[in-house]
Each structure stands twice: as C-alpha cells, then as structure tokens.
Amino acid sequence: MSLVVHDPDVVGDVDPEGEARDQVLIEEMLNEWTDEPQFRHDVYPESDGEDNADGPERVHTHIRRGDRHLYPKQTFFSGVAIKEAVVDYALRTGCNLKQYRYDQDKIGFKCVGNDGKEEGVRCEWQVYAASLPNDPMWKIRKFIDKHSCIPNGECEMFKVLHIARLFVDKIRENLEFYMPAKIEELIKEQWKISVTRNQCQAARKKARQWIEKEYDDQFARLRDYAAEILESNPDSHVEVDCLNEEGKDMFNRFYVCFDSLRKTWKDSCRPLLGIDGCFLKNKVKGQLLVALGRDANNKIYPVAWGVVKVENTENWVWFVKNLKEDLGLGDGEGFIMLSDRQKGLIKAVSLELPSIEHRMCVQHIYGNLKKNHGSKTRMKPLLWNLAWAYNEKDYKQHLEKIFYYDTVVFNDIMKTNPMSWCRAFQRRGNYCEDVDNNFTESFNGSLNKAREKPFVAMLETIRRLAMVRIAKRSVESHTHTGSCTPYVALVLSAEHKFASLAKVSTSTNGMYEVRHGLDSQRVCLKSYTCTCQKWQIRGIPCEHAYGVILDKKLAPEDYVCHWFRTSTWKKNYTDGLCPQRGPKFWPETQLPAVFNPQPPEGEKNMTKEDKKRKKGVNESPTKKASKNKKRIMHCGICGTADHNSRGCQKKAKASQSVLQPSQPEP
Incomplete structure (x- = not known):
C-alpha cells in the first residue's frame, strides 16, 4: 500500500476516499509504535528460536532474578542455591516451610503450617528439585504453589545463618546499634517472623566472625x-x-x-x-x-x-x-x-x-x-x-x-x-x-x-x-558572600563593645593614638600594626585598631590579612579526594602470599585462656573450680596451707622474741 500525500497548493481533483485510507494507515502505524514493548535489563529475554522442550503450552515468566519468587523449571547451580531461594520465598510469604528431602542429587521442601492442627489436614505447597545425570543443573521438577495455611510467624528454615546473612552488612556499618534485641525486633517488624533472642545473639556472633575474616583478608592485601x-x-x-x-x-x-x-x-x-x-x-x-x-x-x-x-x-x-x-x-x-x-x-x-x-x-x-x-x-x-x-x-x-x-x-x-x-x-x-x-x-x-x-x-x-x-566545606565556602570568612566576623563581634568605647586621636602618616581608660596604644593602619602586638600575631584587627576603623567609618575587611579572606577559603576546598573502589576492584600487586603483611606477633586475637587473670603464688588453683570443693586456705606469711596469718606459729614466735628482752633489765 502506497501512501499518497496531497499538496493543498496544487489545484486538481480531490479524492475523499484516498484521504480516508491514508488517515487509517497513519493511525495503524501510530498504534504499532504505542504498543512497543518495554525493555528491561534484569528480565530474561524470550527467544523464538529456543526448542519448546516443555510442551506447546509453555508459559513464559517475567520474574526478576533475586525477587524471592519460585516457578516451575527454574534452574540453579547447586542445592544450596535452591535452599537459599526457598528461604527468601519464606521471608516474602511468611509461611512455615521445612526441608523433607536431603539426598545428594535431590532436594524437597514442604509447608508445615497446618501440621498437627487437625488430622488429615495439611498444606499442599511443595517444591521438589533434582539434578539428573544428563543434566547437571539443578531444576525444580515439581512445584505446587498453593497454600491452605495461614502464616503464624513461625518458619523452621529461618535459622541462625540466614539471620546472619540478612544483617551482616548492617552490623558491619553499626555494630553497637544492631544488638540481639534490636535484630529480633526488626525481623518481627519487617518479615513477621518470630525468632528467639539466642538465635539473634548467635547470628550476630556469626556475622562478626565473617566480618573479621573479611578484614583479615583486607589486611593481607594492604x-x-x-x-x-x-x-x-x-x-x-x-x-x-x-x-x-x-x-x-x-x-x-x-x-x-x-x-x-x-x-x-x-x-x-x-x-x-x-x-x-x-x-x-x-x-x-x-x-x-x-x-x-x-x-x-x-x-x-x-x-x-x-x-x-x-x-x-x-x-x-x-x-x-x-x-x-x-x-x-x-x-x-x-x-x-x-x-x-x-x-x-x-x-x-x-x-x-x-x-x-x-x-x-x-x-x-x-x-x-x-x-x-x-x-x-x-x-x-x-x-x-x-x-x-x-x-x-x-x-x-x-x-x-x-x-x-x-x-x-x-x-x-x-x-x-x-x-x-x-x-x-x-x-x-x-x-x-x-x-x-x-x-x-x-x-x-x-x-x-x-x-x-x-x-x-x-x-x-x-x-x-x-x-x-x-x-561539605567546599559548598559552604563557595556559597559564602562576604569578603572575609565567618571566623573574622565572630572575632570582631567579640571586640565591638570595647572598640566602640575607645577614644581615638589622629596623627600623621596614618597613625593614631587609641585610649581606653589609662591604657593607651599606638595604631598604624598603613603598616597593619598596633603596639599591643595582637594585630601582628593574629592577622585580624585588635580592639584598638578596630576602634580606629569604627571612628573613621572604614571597612574592617580591608584590614584583615589574606589568610582569612573568602578567596583563600575557596582555594582551601577547590580540590578534594577522589573516591576509591572496594576490595573487589583493588589492583593486585602480584606478590606471593608469603609476602602479604601479617599482624605483629602478640597482637592477634587472644584466647579465653590468655584473657584469664593470673593467680597469685599462694592462691588456691582449685578456687571457684567447683562449688562442692572446699577452698584451701593459705597463710600470707609462711605460705603453707590449712591456716591463715592470724594462726601462724612463725608470726607468734617472732612477736614473742620482740617482746622478751635479750638481757635482763638492771
């Protein structure tokens, strides 16, 4: 079909039917453009050239990777990956799932939400996956996506390792905030699943172990x-x-x-x-x-x-x-x-x-x-x-x-x-x-x-x-409108009261005498000096120089040294640090592992035995070892057992020798 465009300036016969056909054709083309599919980069594409091995009525799913969904014929690289996907599904739905098959090449999960409530009543939801000899990839072979139970906050598959995996990044950023009670509260609030405080404590400990292992690897890559x-x-x-x-x-x-x-x-x-x-x-x-x-x-x-x-x-x-x-x-x-x-x-x-x-x-x-x-x-x-x-x-x-x-x-x-x-x-x-x-x-x-x-x-x-x-300070400095930094305004405001009360007497060559009570100082605006030495040391007019500036109605900013100018402040924060990449993208120095930096000896993690308090020389080695054992008393003077310093015979003999004189008194 050819598209004919009629020029209105050309005089000739008009074909109303042709114009109607052209308008219909244009509308059809616009509809085709409007129905253009939306392209997404995280959705598996559908290919017409693939073999339809699953039958003529295969349904193409538009499920994103990692969105906690399961579907038939879904493939995985290992049984562990399937288990992680099922746990993610349980977090999304809140259902109580349980693993019922643990074979080397077969794995199965079922919902136990209704188990034990009524005889003969159980939830139909089930997932069965396996890897075949001719197909090493794990694939979901059976999937019954139908629940007859109501989530009650329990999930047997949600264990310590999964809690640690969910919170490891948050614990890395803020260890003190994510305490066991806080983790328990967040799980209940976000996923509607009840966990014990001991589980959260163990998960936090496991996450810290993972983090320490990561940091040890980073230290080796210093x-x-x-x-x-x-x-x-x-x-x-x-x-x-x-x-x-x-x-x-x-x-x-x-x-x-x-x-x-x-x-x-x-x-x-x-x-x-x-x-x-x-x-x-x-x-x-x-x-x-x-x-x-x-x-x-x-x-x-x-x-x-x-x-x-x-x-x-x-x-x-x-x-x-x-x-x-x-x-x-x-x-x-x-x-x-x-x-x-x-x-x-x-x-x-x-x-x-x-x-x-x-x-x-x-x-x-x-x-x-x-x-x-x-x-x-x-x-x-x-x-x-x-x-x-x-x-x-x-x-x-x-x-x-x-x-x-x-x-x-x-x-x-x-x-x-x-x-x-x-x-x-x-x-x-x-x-x-x-x-x-x-x-x-x-x-x-x-x-x-x-x-x-x-x-x-x-x-x-x-x-x-x-x-x-x-x-942050780059934005602050480049948006500041004054000729001097805010620090100068703060200093001069503290001196304004004293400067406004000063009495100024004019001399020649830009010199002034400034009096405040019995105190008198000589100020020179040309050389930026005052006999009190404060202006020369600080670079900002002292109270005496500021008094002259106020008396002569001059601009205080003109008498501030260049170190406190806004132009200098902008130079301070024109160039900054360039962001860096994470350990995954660090360059490799290609040195053997034996040359990786090691922590100094004696600075590694101390064991519980190293942290124990050392016992004294005469302290009982069995002290507090068992509640049934009797504490053995030792003397603080002679060091022997079964008596203390009060009943020590050595102490008694020494005291008697001191009391009895060696020679009779005259």
Whole structure:
C-alpha cells in the first residue's frame, strides 16, 4: 500500500476516499509504535528460536532474578542455591516451610503450617528439585504453589545463618546499634517472623566472625590497598613498611599523604601543623599519628596520617621526615608546629626540622602541673593568662602574679620554659595565635569509632571522613558572600563593645593614638600594626585598631590579612579526594602470599585462656573450680596451707622474741 500525500497548493481533483485510507494507515502505524514493548535489563529475554522442550503450552515468566519468587523449571547451580531461594520465598510469604528431602542429587521442601492442627489436614505447597545425570543443573521438577495455611510467624528454615546473612552488612556499618534485641525486633517488624533472642545473639556472633575474616583478608592485601590509593589519587605518597621476621612480612608502619591535601596545604593554608598521636582500639595495636592544618575559617584541615606500632623516637623521626619531604618544609624555617611534650617527638623535630617554631601545648603543660598542684584552683586562670599575653610587658605582669600566688608553682612553670608557649614570643608573619593543640585532640576524638574498627576499615573511615569534610566545606565556602570568612566576623563581634568605647586621636602618616581608660596604644593602619602586638600575631584587627576603623567609618575587611579572606577559603576546598573502589576492584600487586603483611606477633586475637587473670603464688588453683570443693586456705606469711596469718606459729614466735628482752633489765 502506497501512501499518497496531497499538496493543498496544487489545484486538481480531490479524492475523499484516498484521504480516508491514508488517515487509517497513519493511525495503524501510530498504534504499532504505542504498543512497543518495554525493555528491561534484569528480565530474561524470550527467544523464538529456543526448542519448546516443555510442551506447546509453555508459559513464559517475567520474574526478576533475586525477587524471592519460585516457578516451575527454574534452574540453579547447586542445592544450596535452591535452599537459599526457598528461604527468601519464606521471608516474602511468611509461611512455615521445612526441608523433607536431603539426598545428594535431590532436594524437597514442604509447608508445615497446618501440621498437627487437625488430622488429615495439611498444606499442599511443595517444591521438589533434582539434578539428573544428563543434566547437571539443578531444576525444580515439581512445584505446587498453593497454600491452605495461614502464616503464624513461625518458619523452621529461618535459622541462625540466614539471620546472619540478612544483617551482616548492617552490623558491619553499626555494630553497637544492631544488638540481639534490636535484630529480633526488626525481623518481627519487617518479615513477621518470630525468632528467639539466642538465635539473634548467635547470628550476630556469626556475622562478626565473617566480618573479621573479611578484614583479615583486607589486611593481607594492604599493599593492594596502597596501590588503589595511588590509582585513584595519583602522585599521592603511600608507604607500607614491613619487617621480615622468620620469612614473614610483619607489619611495622603505614603512612599516607594524598596529593590534593598536600598541594592545598602548601598553596592556601597557613604554615601551621598540629601533630599528635592516639591509641588504636582494634586487635592490631599501635598508635595513629595525624598531621593537621588550619583553613581560612580557622577550622581543621587534614594533611597526613600514619600508623606505627609504638610511639618512640624512631617512629616519630620517620613520620616527621615523610612530612618534611611531602610538604617541602626544608629545615622548618618559617613554619610552626604544635604538639605535646612527647620526648620522642621533640627529639624528632629537633633532628629533622631544627629551625621550625615548635610550640608546646599549654593544655598538656597544665595537666602535668595539676598532678602536683591539684589543690591550687587559681593556678589554671593564672597559667592561661600568661600563655595569652601578646607582649612582653603583659607576660612579666602575669608571671609576677604567679610568683606572688605560689613560689612552688612559679618554679615548676619556669622549668617548662614559658617563652616557648607564650604568645608574646611567637614569630610574626604566620598569623597563628594558637597556644594549644586542642584541634588535633578534637580530630582524634572524632575518630573514636574509627579507631575501634579493623585496620583497613579504620584507614578507609579516616579517608572517607576527610573526603566528606572537604566536600561539605567546599559548598559552604563557595556559597559564602562576604569578603572575609565567618571566623573574622565572630572575632570582631567579640571586640565591638570595647572598640566602640575607645577614644581615638589622629596623627600623621596614618597613625593614631587609641585610649581606653589609662591604657593607651599606638595604631598604624598603613603598616597593619598596633603596639599591643595582637594585630601582628593574629592577622585580624585588635580592639584598638578596630576602634580606629569604627571612628573613621572604614571597612574592617580591608584590614584583615589574606589568610582569612573568602578567596583563600575557596582555594582551601577547590580540590578534594577522589573516591576509591572496594576490595573487589583493588589492583593486585602480584606478590606471593608469603609476602602479604601479617599482624605483629602478640597482637592477634587472644584466647579465653590468655584473657584469664593470673593467680597469685599462694592462691588456691582449685578456687571457684567447683562449688562442692572446699577452698584451701593459705597463710600470707609462711605460705603453707590449712591456716591463715592470724594462726601462724612463725608470726607468734617472732612477736614473742620482740617482746622478751635479750638481757635482763638492771
């Protein structure tokens, strides 16, 4: 049939019947297009070329794989796969199914929902599958999909292993939340099946065993994990250090510094590093070492982290040396490091970064002083006021107050060299007024849950935390409209009241005299300086400079250093970490299994015998062994049995010899 299209501009005879035929043809074509089948990628296609071995009336099913349905002629690779499919069917329907045949090549299931209720009444539902000699695939040979029972919350096939399989992923993510009572509640709520508390307890234990096995395999592939980091984040620095002991590679140290973090810190972060270590809480014991910076909003910016077996001088030298190479610190000139007074770290910094400004954490200094002067309650404000002094004059005044308060406290403070942790003696130009290492302590506190996880899972949690942190703050920084970060507004708002009450006197060359009571300071807006030294140390106008800015109706943002600008803040969070793949897709380093990293000796899972308390020398070995056995008493003086120290003859003889004088009195 040909389709004729009539041009309305052509003058000629009009064929009404032809137009009607054309319209019918177009409608038929549109109907064919409308009836086009929907294509789905998870449905087995139907092929007209297949042999119709099941008879001319074969019904094609459109059942998706793994949707907990069963149908005749369904094939499986093994009997275990059939059993799993039947259990999934039971979860969907809530029926009480039971396996009645266990042969090597035959398997059968039936519904026992009506068994025992009335004589001669039983549910007709049944599944029978088998693998034949000429057909190795398991196939459902008989399927009666008809239930005459009503689900009552029981299912004999729903056992511990199936519960563990359902909750293993959830337990991996949140172990503490999925307790046995919670698992029992979720099963009842979601699948309407009743299970016992003991079943849930055993399932949780089994799931934890599977998870630990997975993590042990991941630890053995630690080098593959390092290769995945390098593949997803090129030019990063990853180091897996192992020691060869008795032909095995025993884990020693791990270090990672992502390339994007390294470049961002060098390009747009202040030259400040906070370093600290904290204990791991998993079976691979050791110390987690972290190096952190500060962004333009004065928030934490992760730089590098590593794991060592013990916090000593050798490991600190190794960690600081890696930081020195990655960040280009040289001898440390122009950089600041904040840390506690750990002896190994102090030694490592003096060896690798001799010219760095190494500030000691005042919080740790106060903690050490409190051990010897816990009753001196006024010591805390006096110590912190000394640390917060911005100039040498204030430093001497606060030091004098401590001397008059308690000379012993004064002498102990002087032993800590207060010039190394007081703001008055900090180098100018770095614009960092920190005197404590609390931001690294805060970061370590956020890793409490991560440090309880197995080794590779812990590293992945830290990496993911850093990735998400950067992504969130990237949105925050790029949507901020002010010229300075919110931290600047917070600082200036705290100084607004004092600055608004200041009296300003103008001089030449952009210099001003600012008075507040008896206090008088000299401010220069051109050189961004104030004689109180606060502006030079912090990089944000002090209360005296802010008073001048308010008096002259100037913009405070114009007198803030570039480290706290929004443009710098955006640079901090322009580049982030690239997501990584799971263990299934890690590159293989192609090393023999004997070279896989092993946990350090003595750090593996302890048995119950290892965890038992060791008994004392004279403690009865049969104590609490049996309720029927009598406890054997031992003497604490002579160590013999059947008497205690009160009835000890050795003690009595010794006391008599002391009471009786060796010579008669005159």
